[in-house]
Amino acid sequence: MAFSTSSATNRHLLHRLITIRTFVDAKVKWVRDPYLDTAVQKEKNLKPLLSLKTLILSQPSKTLPISAAAAHKQHLNLPTTALKFVQMYPSIFQVIQPTKPLSLPHVKLTPQALTVHKEETQVLKSSIHRKDAAERLAKLLMLTRARRLPLGVIDKFKFDLGLPHNYILNLLSDFPDYFQICSMNCKDSNGCEVLALELISWRDELAVSAMEKREMGMNVSHERKRGRPIAFPMRLPNGFDLEKKVKNWVDEWQKLPYISPYEDGFHLSPNSDQAEKWTVAVLHELLHLLVSKKTEKENVFCLGDHLGFGVRFKKALVHHPGIFYVSNKNSTQTVVLRESYRKDFLVEKHPMMGMRHRYIYLMNKPVKRSKSDRGRMDEH
Known part of the structure; x- marks a missing residue:
């Protein structure tokens, strides 16, 4: 990985962070963010x-x-x-x-x-929105190693991705070179065959994360420099102070190489800091794909199980309150990507969110x- 240091000490520290777990033995407290709670509360019902x-x-x-x-x-x-x-x-x-x-x-x-x-309806029928929705869906599938997900899992994200109500009939047919329905070769609890949506072929032009686009200044024609220590934006609410030892750990963790969520990082030691940075990259990209930059925590964990992350998504949410916020409003828990909001307003409002705010x-x-x-x- 292309990460240069000037001293043997720093190289040793980097190697230690990549290969072992260094997260401090400290409890990262949850602090209520009234603005993000309001953003979630707005969409009640x-x-x-x-x-x-x-x-x-x-x-x-x-x-x-x-x-x-x-x-x-x-x-x-x-x-x-x-x-x-x-x-x-x-x-x-x-x-x-x-x-x-x-x-x-x-x-x-x-x-x-x-x-x-x-x-x-006009927004949903527009060619711009349909292509955008198809690409969001394709990128979601590209986060998986098998490039496919059960339809039941995709249904959990249908609303958050801004897909049409009946996306199988009203969207997929327009992109036959993108998607196909396939079998998972297993049955559900009712004994019915589990069907999945599969991405027909990998698309390099879509395999660029939001973090990488930001690093390249939104110019995707520039060659990506793999292994750069891209730092995630951190936004903590007023009154939230990380313990000094936690803050020091986060500062060192941010200096680790950034591994794209569209790369396979399962070769990394699962308990290492580098593996956690890749896990955060996947979770960050997932939330960035959603039109409201948030979704129910249950959906996140369900997808995490299918991606093979198990409890790693749960740890990422706890360890990085400056990146993710978990709201308890509306009788559920909602994971919000902090950087996407200024107070309770989306920074970049997707056309579908504009329509939802009309409702x-x-x-x-x-x-x-x-x-x-x-x-x-x-x-x-």
Whole structure:
């Protein structure tokens, strides 16, 4: 690895860091970051809301019986009853009573929500977005040694990658030279064959990480200098102070050679500091691929198991609070890439995040209703 030092002492220290574990015996405390918590809190109930929206619009009448929404409560991951959920967001959903006697109430989208949906559809259909989504998906597969992942694992990241709701039918068919469906040659708990998405061939032009692009000044035509000690951006919240011995370790750890997440680093001693820097590189790139630069911790660990990292992702999150933040908001744990946010705002807003914030605006927009309207809603 191309890492030059000027003294035998430093060379010895570097070799020691690469081959053995030197992380200090100190507890790295978790400190709440109110800005990043707010960034996570903003999206509360957004995923189930968009899932319900998709279900409603899949109906020929563009309306859905409340009873049908209730039947899909678990699949939609609704936090409360279907009726209460749609009533929570009157700027998105409208409950209507069919004119036929004994008919059950239905739900449809408001004109405002339909307008946002149409604009969102245009974004999803654009060639720029479709190519971007395909490349994000390809890069995710390139993080694996086998260049394939079970469809169930990809589904966990579908929302975070900004993929279309039915990406298998609505995206993959446009990129036959990228992807193919294959079998994992195993069965799930129900005895069904596990299917996977496979990248047909390795793509060198995509095998450049966000860290490497930044180091090259976004000019990917420049030749990458492998083994450079690229340091990860560190952003700690106010009031967070690392113990001196932890800070000293981090400073030395940052000087280690950067190994691309698209290279195979499993030859490294798994408990070495160099292996941990490669692990952090993989986790950093994963979060950078996501349109919101965050995802549920459960998703991270699930993918880590498939990538072969086991507990190494867990240790990376604990050891590097200046790179990753774990929020406990919305009744789950969400891993956030710190450098991607200034306070509670994304530094680079992906077009899909722009559309999602339009929905969030409507979710928080109050609607004035007459007393008679409120009475009819309560009766339902």
